[in-house]
Each structure stands twice: as C-alpha cells, then as structure tokens.
Amino acid sequence: MxxxxxxxKKNLARSRIRTSISAIAIAVAIIAVVFAxxxxxxxxxxxxxxxxxxxxxxxxxxxxxxxLKERLLSLNYALDGFNGKGYSEMSEKLKLVEGVKQVVPRxxxxxxxxxxxxxxxxxxxxxxxxxxxxxxxxxxxxIEGRMVELGSREIIMGAGLLxxxxxxVGDKVTILYTTPFGSFKGSTFQIVxxxxxxxxxxxxxxxxxxxxxxxxxxxxxxxxTELLLITSNQYKAASVLPGLNALFSQEDKTGKYILQxxxxxxxxxxxxxxxxxxxxxxxxxxxxxxxxxxxNTLIMIVNERTREIGMMSALGxxxxxxxxxxxxxxxxxGIIGSAIGTVLGGILTKVFxxxxxxxxxxxxxxxxxxxxxxxxxYTVFSLExxxxxxxxxxxxxxxxxxxPARKAAKLEPTEALRQI
Amino acid sequence: xxxxKLGLKNLTRQKRRNIIxxxxxxxxxxxxxxxxxxxxxxxxxxxxxxxxYDTGNIQVVHPEYWKDREKxxxxxxxxxxxxxxxxxxxxxxLLGVSPELRFKANLNNGIDEVAVLGLGIFPEQYNExxxxxxxxxxxxxxxxxxxxxxxxxxxxxxMDLKVNDYITLLVxxxxxxxxxxxxxxxxxxxxxxxxxxxxIVFIPLDIAxxxxxxGNEVSLLAMKxxxxxEDKITRALMDGFKNKNLDLQAYSWRESAESVIALSTAKKSxxxxxxxxxxxxxxxxxxxxxxxxxxxxxxxxxxxxALGMREWEIVFVFMVEATGIGILGGLAxxxxxxxxxxxxxxxxxxxxxxxxxxxxxxxxxxxxIYGTWNVPAFSFLFILSVIVALLSSIVPAYWAAHKDPxxxxxxx
Numbered sequence: 010m011x012x013x014x015x016x017x018k019k020n021l022a023r024s025r026i027r028t029s030i031s032a033i034a035i036a037v038a039i040i041a042v043v044f045a046x047x048x049x050x051x052x053x054x055x056x057x058x059x060x061x062x063x064x065x066x067x068x069x070x071x072x073x074x075x076x077l078k079e080r081l082l083s084l085n086y087a088l089d090g091f092n093g094k095g096y097s098e099m100s101e102k103l104k105l106v107e108g109v110k111q112v113v114p115r116x117x118x119x120x121x122x123x124x125x126x127x128x129x130x131x132x133x134x135x136x137x138x139x140x141x142x143x144x145x146x147x148x149x150x151x152i153e154g155r156m157v158e159l160g161s162r163e164i165i166m167g168a169g170l171l172x173x174x175x176x177x178v179g180d181k182v183t184i185l186y187t188t189p190f191g192s193f194k195g196s197t198f199q200i201v202x203x204x205x206x207x208x209x210x211x212x213x214x215x216x217x218x219x220x221x222x223x224x225x226x227x228x229x230x231x232x233x234t235e236l237l238l239i240t241s242n243q244y245k246a247a248s249v250l251p252g253l254n255a256l257f258s259q260e261d262k263t264g265k266y267i268l269q270x271x272x273x274x275x276x277x278x279x280x281x282x283x284x285x286x287x288x289x290x291x292x293x294x295x296x297x298x299x300x301x302x303x304x305n306t307l308i309m310i311v312n313e314r315t316r317e318i319g320m321m322s323a324l325g326x327x328x329x330x331x332x333x334x335x336x337x338x339x340x341x342x343g344i345i346g347s348a349i350g351t352v353l354g355g356i357l358t359k360v361f362x363x364x365x366x367x368x369x370x371x372x373x374x375x376x377x378x379x380x381x382x383x384x385x386x387y388t389v390f391s392l393e394x395x396x397x398x399x400x401x402x403x404x405x406x407x408x409x410x411x412x413p414a415r416k417a418a419k420l421e422p423t424e425a426l427r428q429i
Numbered sequence: 430x431x432x433x434k435l436g437l438k439n440l441t442r443q444k445r446r447n448i449i450x451x452x453x454x455x456x457x458x459x460x461x462x463x464x465x466x467x468x469x470x471x472x473x474x475x476x477x478x479x480x481x482y483d484t485g486n487i488q489v490v491h492p493e494y495w496k497d498r499e500k501x502x503x504x505x506x507x508x509x510x511x512x513x514x515x516x517x518x519x520x521x522x523l524l525g526v527s528p529e530l531r532f533k534a535n536l537n538n539g540i541d542e543v544a545v546l547g548l549g550i551f552p553e554q555y556n557e558x559x560x561x562x563x564x565x566x567x568x569x570x571x572x573x574x575x576x577x578x579x580x581x582x583x584x585x586x587x588m589d590l591k592v593n594d595y596i597t598l599l600v601x602x603x604x605x606x607x608x609x610x611x612x613x614x615x616x617x618x619x620x621x622x623x624x625x626x627x628x629i630v631f632i633p634l635d636i637a638x639x640x641x642x643x644g645n646e647v648s649l650l651a652m653k654x655x656x657x658x659e660d661k662i663t664r665a666l667m668d669g670f671k672n673k674n675l676d677l678q679a680y681s682w683r684e685s686a687e688s689v690i691a692l693s694t695a696k697k698s699x700x701x702x703x704x705x706x707x708x709x710x711x712x713x714x715x716x717x718x719x720x721x722x723x724x725x726x727x728x729x730x731x732x733x734x735a736l737g738m739r740e741w742e743i744v745f746v747f748m749v750e751a752t753g754i755g756i757l758g759g760l761a762x763x764x765x766x767x768x769x770x771x772x773x774x775x776x777x778x779x780x781x782x783x784x785x786x787x788x789x790x791x792x793x794x795x796x797x798i799y800g801t802w803n804v805p806a807f808s809f810l811f812i813l814s815v816i817v818a819l820l821s822s823i824v825p826a827y828w829a830a831h832k833d834p835x836x837x838x839x840x841x
Contacts, residue, residue, distance in 0.1 A: 081543050302453065305449045305717060
C-alpha cells in the first residue's frame with residue numbers, strides 16, 4: 010500500500026502542468042462552494058435570529074385562538090397565567106422546568122398616533138426591560154437615549170417611526186389604542202430612546218414601553234400576549250417540550266395554551282429548508298463539473314501509461330492494486346485542489362464576514378418585513394463549512410476517479426504491452 | 430486553410446476526451462438555462478399578477494396622486510367627465526377601462542378591527558380589466574348600487590366572516606370626518622394574489638363615492654391592453670389628455686412594479702455569479718484539453734515546426750480544435766437546455782407538492798411555477814461558449830507551439 014502511495018505521488022510529478030490544471034479546476038469549484046455555503050448560512054442565520062428575536066423565541070407559549078388572530082394583534086386571547094393567576098406566577102413555574110433559561114414576556118398591541126390630518130399606525134410592545142436586554146440585546150441597538158424603565162411612563166421608538174411622527178428623543182407623544190373591552194383611549198408618554206433596527210418594517214412601526222405600563226393602560230393587569238422561552242441551545246429547544254407538557258397538563262386545566270417551537274410550527278422555516286436542499290444539489294453539480302476536467306486528465310494518464318500498466322501487471326501487480334493506484338492519483342489531486350479551494354474560499358468568506366454584502370439597493374421597496382430579511386448579509390465563516398466542503402470535494406473527486414481507474418485495471422497485460 | 434483542416438481533423442482524434450470536455454460545457458449551460466427559465470417563470474408570474482390583479486396594464490392618474498399613491502389620499506382625484514371619456518374613447522387598442530376609488534378603511538366584525546384597502550369598482554368594467562371574477566370562491570359579485578362587498582378568503586377566515594354576514598368599514602371622508610359603510614358580504618374571492626386574499630374589500634363604486642363624499646371622482650382608471658402595446662397606448666393617451674387640457678398622466682404597469690423589478694435584478698446578479706463560476710470551470714476544461722493534446726502531440730509539433738510551419742499556424746491549429754469544442758459544447762448545451770426548459774415550461778413544478786403554500790410568504794405563486802423561454806439566453810450562451818473557447822485556447826496553444834523543435838522531437 011505504501012508502495013502504491015509513493016508511486017502515485019511520483020507519477021503526479023511527471024507532468025506538473027497537467028496536475029496543476031486539474032487541481033485548479035477542483036479548487037475553483039471548492040472556492041465557489043465554500044463561499045456560497047457561507048453566504049447562504051449567513052442569510053439563514055440572520056433570518057433565523059430575527060425570527061427568534063422578534064417572533065418566536067425558542068419556544069412560544071400562546072393562547073390557541075391567538076395563533077389565528079395574531080395578525081389582528083387581538084387582545085382578547087391573552088395569557089393570564091395558569092387558571093387566571095397572572096403571567097408572573099406562570100413564568101416562575103416555567104423557569105423551574107429543566108432546560109428553560111429565560112422567560113421573556115411580551116404584550117403586543119396595535120396603536121395609532123394622530124398627526125394633523127392622518128393617523129399613523131404602530132405596534133406597541135410591552136416588555137420587561139431587563140429580560141429584553143438579556144434576550145435581544147436591545148440596549149446595543151439604542152442609538153440615542155436609553156432603554157425604558159419599569160414603572161415610569163416612557164417609551165422608546167424605532168428611528169423610522171420617530172421620523173414619521175416628526176418627534177425627537179425627549180418629546181412627548183400621545184398614543185391612541187383600544188382596550189380589550191372595546192373602549193378607545195389615549196395616553197401620553199415621554200420618548201426616552203431611539204432604536205435602530207435594520208429591518209425596515211420593525212424600524213417603521215415598533216415602539217417599546219414597560220410591561221407594567223402597557224398592562225395598566227390596556228387594563229390587562231397580569232396578562233401578556235405571549236411568553237417566549239429561551240433555552241441554552243436553539244437547535245435542541247424541542248428537548249425541553251416533554252417537561253413543559255408535563256407542567257401544562259398538571260397546571261393548566263383548560264388546555265387553552267399551546268407551545269410553538271421556533272423551527273417547527275412556522276411555515277417560513279420549511280421554505281428555508283427546501284432552499285437549503287436545492288442549494289446542496291447546486292454545490293454537487295459544480296463540483297461534478299470540475300471532476301469532468303480531472304477525469305479527462307486521468308483518461309489521458311491511463312492512455313499514456315498503457316505499456317507501463319502492462320509491465321506492472323506482468324510483474325505481478327494485481328488489477329485491484331492498479332485500481333488503487335489510479336484512484337489514489339486522482340484523490341491526491343482532489344485533496345490538493347480541495348485544500349487550496351478551502352483555504353482561498355475560507356479567506357474570501359472571512360473577508361465578507363467582516364465587510365458584508367449590501368443588498369439594500371436591491372431590496373428597496375420590497376416588503377422585507379414579511380421575510381425578516383436584513384439588507385446587509387455577512388457570510389458565516391465556520392470551520393464546519395470548511396471541513397464539509399473539503400470532505401465533499403475529496404469524496405466526489407475520488408468517486409469520479411474510479412471510472413478511468415477501472416479502465417486501467419481492466420487492461421490485459423499482454424494486450425497492454427503490445428500497444429505502442 | 431491547411432491549418433484549419435488539420436485543426437478539424439485533430440478534433441476527431443481523441444473522441445473520448447473531447448466528448449467529456451463538450452459535456453462539461455453542455456451540462457454547465459444546461460444548469461444555467463434551467464435556472465434562468467425557472468427564475469424567468471417566477472418573474473413572469475409576479476408581473477402578470479401585478480397586471481391582472483393590481484394595476485392593469487396602464488393606470489391613468491393625476492400626477493400629484495401618483496406621488497402619494499401609497500398613502501391612498503382622497504385628493505387629486507379624477508373627475509369623470511365628457512372630455513375624459515372622449516379622449517379615452519378615441520384611443521385605439523384599449524380592451525377595457527375600469528374606474529377605481531381606492532381608500533383606507535378599517536374592517537370591523539364587531540369584535541376585532543383590521544386595516545384593509547377599500548376598492549370601489551363597477552363590477553362589469555372591473556371584470557373587463559382584471560381576472561379576479563374567475564376566482565369567486567363562494568357567493569357572487571355585487572351589482573352597482575347594492576350595499577354589498579366581496580372580500581378575500583383569507584381575510585374572511587381571519588375575521589370569522591361568511592357570505593351574507595354584515596361588516597362595517599370605518600373610513601374617513603374627504604373632509605376628514607369619520608364615516609362608516611355597512612355592507613353585506615356577497616362573495617368570497619380566492620385569487621392567486623395574496624393581497625386580494627388578505628387585505629382588500631371590494632364595494633360598488635357609487636356606494637364608496639357616496640360614503641367618502643367625493644362626488645363623481647375616482648382615484649384612477651385601470652386599463653387593459655394587449656401586452657406589449659402599453660408604451661404605444663400610453664403615448665396616445667397622453668396626447669389625448671394634452672389636447673383636452675387634462676392634467677392627467679398614464680403609467681404603464683412597469684412603473685408600479687419597480688420593487689418587483691428590483692428584486693428580479695438582484696436575483697439575476699446571483700444567477701450571473703453562478704454562471705461565471707460555471708463558465709470558469711468550462712474554461713479550465715478547455716485549457717486542460719488543449720494542454721493534454723499538446724502534451725500528447727509534442728513530437729508532432731516539433732515535426733511540423735521542423736517542416737517549416739510557423740508558430741502562429743500551430744497556434745491556429747489548436748485554436749480551431751478548441752473552438753470546435755466550444756461550438757459543439759454550446760450546441761449540446763442548448764439542446765439539453767431546450768429539452769429541460771421545454772419540460773419545465775409545459776409541466777411546471779408544484780410548490781404545493783412540497784407542502785408549501787407560497788402565498789403565505791407574500792409571494793404571488795399559488796400552485797405551480799412554469800419555466801419561460803428566454804431565447805436570447807440561448808444565443809447569448811452559444812456565442813459566449815465559442816468566444817470563451819477561442820480565448821482560453823490561445824495561451825496554452827502558444828505554450829505548445831513555443832516549444833523548441835529539436836527538444837520536442839527528442840522527447841521520445
């Protein structure tokens with residue numbers, strides 16, 4: 010085996026230019042694949058992150074009816090805890106479930122501000138500031154002023170919304186809203202901060218206020234519209250479900266609550282899974298194209314060495330060993346090409362993971378909010394990606410090499426020797 | 430001439446190798462053409478969605494209204510009078526004209542309220558321009574003057590509404606006072622357009638005009654033309670308006686579809702990147718091919734040089750061979766591409782088969798997506814393949830031809 014390995018290495022050095030062209034072909038394909046994968050996972054990661062931060066948490070507890078009426082921001086299907094004892098008792102109990110790290114309460118409601126002759130529609134999020142900072146790091150997105158504090162009549166707004174309302178940090182604003190009992194009311198708040206959100210839709214519509222204030226003005230004390238549960242690992246969120254289900258079946262007699270796992274109960278995620286699958290085919294397609302180039306070279310090598318092969322088999326090398334020899338030659342080219350491709354592709358993704366690719370011009374006017382797409386993507390530089398592409402390259406190339414290698418192995422020694 | 434013939438003959442010498450290189454190019458092209466076709470299909474679908482369900486082929490509006498059209502103002506409306514009707518009547522090629530009054534409204538079912546787009550229409554004229562009437566899912570369209578409405582199925586589901594239920598639309602009139610429109614639902618629409626299904630309430634135009642206190646005014650006139658005629662008719666309409674001193678402007682659907690067009694440009698740049706990678710690999714394949722041939726024929730090259738053939742002639746021989754591969758590869762690629770796109774255009778791919786309802790995501794695809802024929806892409810790729818083959822062969826051919834004849838023959 011060692012002998013065959015050395016022979017393969019030596020053979021490759023016989024025509025350096027031929028070897029390097031094939032390696033370059035493989036390398037180009039691998040660079041493309043590394044980069045494309047980095048970009049796609051960048052897109053998916055940022056979308057998933059937004060989905061978790063603004064929609065779903067890792068697991069979301071809501072009222073069954075609320076799921077259907079979410080678009081309406083209906084307040085009639087709020088969470089009032091187990092048997093109406095309030096959400097805080099419920100979140101304490103949820104925190105005790107193994108695997109749940111954090112419970113983030115949110116009270117989402119629709120509101121308007123009257124501007125001269127028109128009404129500006131907005132979405133209010135009653136939040137617990139400490140939980141929200143720990144979860145979405147909203148404090149880092151505040152570009153002016155500070156986060157709201159529990160107990161005080163203050164709000165923070167998206168930069169786009171502030172502009173629409175023609176207000177500055179420090180101004181006061183009167184918000185109009187409808188309580189769950191159907192009465193139309195107004196309250197005045199002081200704007201203490203400005204949030205910049207890269208998602209246009211959120212930037213233009215959202216304001217945050219302390220949860221207790223939201224509950225007070227909406228006459229919903231002890232109620233929230235949703236509880237987001239955060240676990241230590243988003244991909245293992247489903248493993249917490251049994252514990253949660255046990256808690257709910259024990260505490261909640263009415264059965265009106267449902268648990269939504271972030272990557273199962275939303276159609277958006279299914280779409281992304283399909284896209285990822287389609288792209289996997291594209292990657293293999295690109296590598297296969299490069300393999301054709303290599304196969305070509307190998308066929309020539311086999312032709313060139315027909316006499317040599319005849320000689321070797323006459324000297325007692327079995328056909329299986331000849332198969333190994335040529336497959337190994339191809340595999341070495343595959344390894345070299347994949348290695349170069351992985352390194353260069355890695356550098357490329359690293360560079361773009363810092364500077365990012367700006368799609369904002371292309372997405373102008375598009376309702377990016379529906380998709381929670383960011384206008385700027387950063388490729389993800391991950392070892393997993395590099396290893397995956399390297400291994401994929403080597404495997405596909407080695408398999409492709411078997412075809413010309415079999416041809417060499419099948420040669421009859423006498424026939425092969427006779428050929429000039 | 431001799432070099433040319435030699436090049437052609439060389440093309441048949443290593444059949445297997447050349448066929449593999451041709452296959453590289455062919456598969457690369459097939460991949461690109463197929464992708465291009467699917468994307469074209471998606472684009473086509475969103476365009477026809479805009480034309481058939483939202484704007485019509487041409488919209489006639491007041492220029493000031495056009496600027497603010499997203500806000501749905503009730504100012505700068507069009508007054509339907511004799512002059513306007515005449516100038517429209519005199520325009521050839523219009524297949525239908527539908528006056529529309531668009532307004533903001535809040536739909537109330539007694540429990541919840543949701544913001545919707547209200548659309549006052551004359552059903553008959555609306556049907557001449559738009560396809561929506563084919564998608565009445567339940568019930569029927571209203572007649573002018575009836576206090577009835579047609580809404581999308583998704584909206585009905587959201588608000589728990591059925592045919593014959595009563596709804597209240599809360600609107601603000603031209604004078605900014607609040608008013609309500611009480612209507613009975615006469616039908617439900619399930620059109621292949623998410624906006625219609627989710628957020629539009631159709632009511633008779635006269636009812637809307639009365640409630641909004643706008644007299645005989647409308648927001649816009651949506652018009653249907655044969656596709657491709659938009660620009661010509663837009664110009665004709667504008668001339669007509671100028672003659673009558675009407676301060677109106679005609680816009681083709683393209684101007685309302687800016688965001689969709691921007692999106693498809695973004696997608697195309699993505700496709701361009703993949704195309705360039707694929708072409709690069711094809712290029713390397715051709716370079717490899719030339720180098721392999723040159724290596725094989727080193728002795729031959731030396732012989733030709735010793736016999737007095739000049740370097741550029743040898744380069745030419747290799748270039749002919751490579752270009753031949755480019756042509757064959759391009760042809761083969763176009764042929765399989767033709768087959769693939771043909772199948773795609775005929776049968777399409779169903780998203781519902783994958784268990785997805787695309788309309789959930791605001792993408793106007795309901796059921797199936799079909800490929801489109803992009804004939805320029807075929808010829809463009811073919812020419813590109815020939816040029817790329819020609820160019821990428823020059824350097825390795827020169828490398829081959831540059832060898833010292835003595836050394837080259839001695840090689841054996």
